[in-house]
Amino acid sequence: MVRNFEQINRMFNPQSIAVLGVSAQGFGFGRGILHSIMSVGYEGRLYPVNPKGGEVFGLEMHPSVEAIPEDIDFAIIAVPAPAVPAALEECRKKGAAGAEIISSGFSELANEQGEELDRQIREIAAKGIRVLGPNCFGIYCPKSGLTMAPGGDFPRKTGPVALLSQSGGLSIDFVSMARWRGFNFSKVVSFGNGCDLRETEMLEYLRHDPDTQVICMYVEGVEDGREFFRVLRQTALEKPVIILKGGLSESGGRAVASHTASMGGSDKIWKAALNQCNVVVAETLKDMADAALAFTFLPRKAYKGMTIVGGGGALGVHGADMAELAGLATPLLREDLREQIHAILPKPGSSANNPVDIANPFTPPRIIKETVMLASQDEAIDLHLIIQLLYMYKANVGIMNAKDVTEIIPLQDFISEYRKAHEKAGKPIVLALPNNRQERESMEVEGIIREARYGLTEAGIPIFDQVKDALQAVAAISRYTERRQAMLG
Amino acid sequence: MVRNFEQINRMFNPQSIAVLGVSAQGFGFGRGILHSIMSVGYEGRLYPVNPKGGEVFGLEMHPSVEAIPEDIDFAIIAVPAPAVPAALEECRKKGAAGAEIISSGFSELANEQGEELDRQIREIAAKGIRVLGPNCFGIYCPKSGLTMAPGGDFPRKTGPVALLSQSGGLSIDFVSMARWRGFNFSKVVSFGNGCDLRETEMLEYLRHDPDTQVICMYVEGVEDGREFFRVLRQTALEKPVIILKGGLSESGGRAVASHTASMGGSDKIWKAALNQCNVVVAETLKDMADAALAFTFLPRKAYKGMTIVGGGGALGVHGADMAELAGLATPLLREDLREQIHAILPKPGSSANNPVDIANPFTPPRIIKETVMLASQDEAIDLHLIIQLLYMYKANVGIMNAKDVTEIIPLQDFISEYRKAHEKAGKPIVLALPNNRQERESMEVEGIIREARYGLTEAGIPIFDQVKDALQAVAAISRYTERRQAMLG
Numbered sequence: 001m002v003r004n005f006e007q008i009n010r011m012f013n014p015q016s017i018a019v020l021g022v023s024a025q026g027f028g029f030g031r032g033i034l035h036s037i038m039s040v041g042y043e044g045r046l047y048p049v050n051p052k053g054g055e056v057f058g059l060e061m062h063p064s065v066e067a068i069p070e071d072i073d074f075a076i077i078a079v080p081a082p083a084v085p086a087a088l089e090e091c092r093k094k095g096a097a098g099a100e101i102i103s104s105g106f107s108e109l110a111n112e113q114g115e116e117l118d119r120q121i122r123e124i125a126a127k128g129i130r131v132l133g134p135n136c137f138g139i140y141c142p143k144s145g146l147t148m149a150p151g152g153d154f155p156r157k158t159g160p161v162a163l164l165s166q167s168g169g170l171s172i173d174f175v176s177m178a179r180w181r182g183f184n185f186s187k188v189v190s191f192g193n194g195c196d197l198r199e200t201e202m203l204e205y206l207r208h209d210p211d212t213q214v215i216c217m218y219v220e221g222v223e224d225g226r227e228f229f230r231v232l233r234q235t236a237l238e239k240p241v242i243i244l245k246g247g248l249s250e251s252g253g254r255a256v257a258s259h260t261a262s263m264g265g266s267d268k269i270w271k272a273a274l275n276q277c278n279v280v281v282a283e284t285l286k287d288m289a290d291a292a293l294a295f296t297f298l299p300r301k302a303y304k305g306m307t308i309v310g311g312g313g314a315l316g317v318h319g320a321d322m323a324e325l326a327g328l329a330t331p332l333l334r335e336d337l338r339e340q341i342h343a344i345l346p347k348p349g350s351s352a353n354n355p356v357d358i359a360n361p362f363t364p365p366r367i368i369k370e371t372v373m374l375a376s377q378d379e380a381i382d383l384h385l386i387i388q389l390l391y392m393y394k395a396n397v398g399i400m401n402a403k404d405v406t407e408i409i410p411l412q413d414f415i416s417e418y419r420k421a422h423e424k425a426g427k428p429i430v431l432a433l434p435n436n437r438q439e440r441e442s443m444e445v446e447g448i449i450r451e452a453r454y455g456l457t458e459a460g461i462p463i464f465d466q467v468k469d470a471l472q473a474v475a476a477i478s479r480y481t482e483r484r485q486a487m488l489g
Numbered sequence: 490m491v492r493n494f495e496q497i498n499r500m501f502n503p504q505s506i507a508v509l510g511v512s513a514q515g516f517g518f519g520r521g522i523l524h525s526i527m528s529v530g531y532e533g534r535l536y537p538v539n540p541k542g543g544e545v546f547g548l549e550m551h552p553s554v555e556a557i558p559e560d561i562d563f564a565i566i567a568v569p570a571p572a573v574p575a576a577l578e579e580c581r582k583k584g585a586a587g588a589e590i591i592s593s594g595f596s597e598l599a600n601e602q603g604e605e606l607d608r609q610i611r612e613i614a615a616k617g618i619r620v621l622g623p624n625c626f627g628i629y630c631p632k633s634g635l636t637m638a639p640g641g642d643f644p645r646k647t648g649p650v651a652l653l654s655q656s657g658g659l660s661i662d663f664v665s666m667a668r669w670r671g672f673n674f675s676k677v678v679s680f681g682n683g684c685d686l687r688e689t690e691m692l693e694y695l696r697h698d699p700d701t702q703v704i705c706m707y708v709e710g711v712e713d714g715r716e717f718f719r720v721l722r723q724t725a726l727e728k729p730v731i732i733l734k735g736g737l738s739e740s741g742g743r744a745v746a747s748h749t750a751s752m753g754g755s756d757k758i759w760k761a762a763l764n765q766c767n768v769v770v771a772e773t774l775k776d777m778a779d780a781a782l783a784f785t786f787l788p789r790k791a792y793k794g795m796t797i798v799g800g801g802g803a804l805g806v807h808g809a810d811m812a813e814l815a816g817l818a819t820p821l822l823r824e825d826l827r828e829q830i831h832a833i834l835p836k837p838g839s840s841a842n843n844p845v846d847i848a849n850p851f852t853p854p855r856i857i858k859e860t861v862m863l864a865s866q867d868e869a870i871d872l873h874l875i876i877q878l879l880y881m882y883k884a885n886v887g888i889m890n891a892k893d894v895t896e897i898i899p900l901q902d903f904i905s906e907y908r909k910a911h912e913k914a915g916k917p918i919v920l921a922l923p924n925n926r927q928e929r930e931s932m933e934v935e936g937i938i939r940e941a942r943y944g945l946t947e948a949g950i951p952i953f954d955q956v957k958d959a960l961q962a963v964a965a966i967s968r969y970t971e972r973r974q975a976m977l978g
Contacts, residue, residue, distance in 0.1 A: 027888065105837040150888075151884065152887050152888070153884065153887070169800070169803055169804065169850075170801070176880070180927040218803060220806065244807075246806040246810060247806050249809050249812070249814070249819075250813065251809040251813065251818065251843065251844070252806045252808075252813065252819075254809075255802065255842065256806050259806060260802070284956075284957055285807070311658070312658035312659070313656060313658065313744065313749070314654075314659040314707060315659070316748070317735040317736050318773070318774070319741075320736075320740040320741035320744050321735060321736065323738070324740065325738070330740035330741075330744075332740075348570075349593045349624075351748070353743060353744065357744070392661070395639030395642065399521055399639075399641070400516070436666050438669040438939065440669075440943055443935070443936060447929075447932060467773075468772075
């Protein structure tokens with residue numbers, strides 16, 4: 001189905017890259033992407049091209065693509081729009097499997113000149129070179145060391161998530177949001193106006209890509225709806241597909257036209273079609289990142305019953321309410337377990353019913369671990385949500401005569417006890433780790449939260465900002481799994 | 490209508506306070522609240538009570554309430570539950586207008602002993618002393634220097650927002666969330682089990698309180714639904730009331746019973762009743778804080794049309810979509826203004842349609858200010874949303890050869906230009922200021938974001954984390970204002 005799986009593979013894993021439109025000075029896109037690729041540590045051969053020759057970042061500039069001393073696998077084109085077709089043709093002649101065109105000034109301008117340039121690009125692509133863009137940020141592929149500009153500090157660590165996006169800025173954002181959530185990428189592809197390669201073919205490629213287990217997409221418009229939804233349905237049966245659809249409103253649709261020259265399409269039709277394909281629909285980019293985190297960290301099953309364990313009665317109440325909205329139950333625990341949990345909780349103020357109220361946010365992590373281990377024995381429980389209010393320690397600095405909050409938060413205890421719970425409870429754990437102390441004067445609390453998030457994520461526990469975020473993400477897995485089973489009959 | 494407005498006022502503004510149940514050492518609640526009140530800088534007279542006498546934080550302990558050398562205005566009771574009724578009776582005899590009972594171990598235990606203690610407290614209250622609690626955190630009143638434990642570092646700055654909450658932990662959280670959002674409080678009241686003073690009477694009090702302009706409530710259950718909704722409807726006609734209702738789900742309702750001994754009630758009935766009263770319903774505490782921020786900072790009007798100004802095409806598209814979902818339009822700007830805006834925007838990649846795409850997140854703040862000033866001339870525009878991606882600068886540190894990101898973000902420019910825009914545009918500005926770089930290694934970005942938030946908030950511009958948060962909050966004002974006008978006929 002993919003016109004040429006191997007050819008696209010070569011684009012993602014090039015041994016040699018030409019970068020066209022690199023200025024020796026300044027902050028142009030061509031120079032920016034060259035810098036980014038070098039910073040990320042790409043190990044292949046890089047050929048910057050500038051008719052004036054000279055040097056950039058210690059590399060020799062080549063006066064033309066033709067002058068490069070070998071055939072190239074991939075080209076990054078950042079010359080002004082009118083010069084793009086000729087540049088692309090040069091790259092094709094030089095044997096490139098594909099090119100990404102970073103330049104903007106094409107059909108998104110909605111004028112004749114722009115349309116004509118797009119048409120010329122398509123003509124050249126039809127002769128064999130595959131094209132991403134124009135008006136895009138191209139490829140980030142940590143395995144091969146290919147990255148976007150700005151993406152010079154993107155991680156080289158690979159992971160199971162792919163992103164397919166019409167927007168470059170959104171791709172940058174999504175990679176940024178992934179890095180502290182703790183999931184990594186197989187491939188990120190921004191295809192902008194999508195003159196040649198775009199949603200359907202790339203989705204089919206990712207469906208076959210063994211490195212990709214979860215597919216995220218930002219879609220503004222599609223070229224061939226029928227074909228797209230056919231491939232989407234097939235793909236979603238094999239791998240979860242999470243989609244953020246932009247331009248469903250009237251003015252959003254108008255913005256889409258000037259952004260990537262796409263048609264937004266009707267809200268209702270889109271929602272119905274995505275639902276039929278068993279797509280996980282995200283309302284915001286943050287929701288998409290949270291869902292990708294959950295799908296990366298948690299086993300795919302239909303979660304039904306859960307415990308909510310945390311300090312603060314109201315947060316437990318809120319958690320149970322949000323769980324029910326998300327289709328998850330918080331059932332009363334089995335009586336014998338309830339008694340055992342009640343015995344270890346601080347008193348008064350605690351409750352061993354589910355939600356489990358641990359009385360106050362300073363309850364030792366060991367007790368929370370034991371609570372989770374006990375609750376795991378209940379057959380009605382599939383998952384545990386711990387609500388951890390680390391920032392609450394800040395208020396105790398004064399009365400405990402501490403230097404600062406880092407002195408009184410047993411951070412390593414939390415990490416090691418929860419790691420044990422994760423390893424031994426036999427049921428997945430997710431954490432809500434909000435920071436409600438974000439004033440300028442409490443940066444040290446943020447530091448602790450980030451250390452905790454890092455340590456717990458490394459231990460295999462997915463961390464969410466808010467209770468609602470965690471529950472929505474878990475619910476997405478349940479729905480996806482159940483519907484997939486039903487569709488497979 | 491309030492049984493005794495002046496008496497309740499005396500509770501909030503006491504000249505003398507007895508604190509019962511203060512241990513000389515350790516981390517008990519009584520000692521904690523005394524420490525908090527002293528830290529906040531309460532200027533009245535404080536009388537810690539402990540039968541053993543001795544000293545605490547340099548204050549003399551009194552062996553009993555009776556032994557205090559003057560009558561008291563207010564009492565804070567933190568003795569064990571069985572000793573509470575006798576302690577309360579002592580305070581009543583000592584002339585106290587009211588007391589807050591911090592201790593837990595009452596009707597929330599759902600046993601006979603707990604119920605009996607509650608009954609005794611009600612009996613004593615009926616003789617004239619007004620009671621908050623038991624099982625509560627009591628009062629935070631920055632004007633008088635009264636605070637909760639833990640709340641020893643709560644601000645003394647007063648503001649127009651009141652919070653009325655059955656949960657103490659949630660009160661602490663809400664004050665924490667307010668402080669970096671930049672709004673402040675007239676009064677915060679946590680009333681726990683609510684043996685005497687509770688939702689209806691306190692709401693009526695806040696309705697008459699000249700220091701309170703916005704009322705937030707966390708409600709688990711109400712004592713007298715008919716009377717509560719009558720007062721609520723009346724209050725919401727005068728001041729916006731934002732409510733987070735806990736315990737609407739089955740298991741949430743069960744949690745409510747063991748948290749504050751309340752009945753959760755039916756989801757549908759609650760929603761319908763709150764809607765009839767024109768209450769702003771918050772789904773999460775974060776939503777309530779965002780709504781309170783908007784009501785504090787923005788004029789109350791029915792916002793219809795808005796501009797969305799920001800870097801990144803997809804974010805503009807997303808903003809327009811979210812705006813429409815929230816009932817706000819993002820209309821195409823008047824042609825002459827569009828032309829003028831287009832003339833000042835960087836090219837290519839920008840768009841002067843609405844949403845206004847500023848091409849990249851590094852567009853100088855002066856250009857954004859001018860865009861906003863121009864767009865303000867369009868009669869269809871009531872409000873501006875600026876989406877500011879400060880964290881994007883981080884990726885430029887390498888290519889710009891900067892020491893770190895603080896060197897390349899024109900932070901003071903942003904603050905001063907947006908301040909000018911706020912002062913001169915004649916239409917309100919709200920900002921979405923997300924931080925998508927929350928990895929451990931980018932703490933300096935967080936530092937900048939917090940400085941920006943502080944500076945802009947000081948300038949009168951409300952700041953939200955996410956685009957959706959900002960739009961939901963603005964939409965809440967529109968809906969409230971329109972419905973209020975309709976109800977007033």
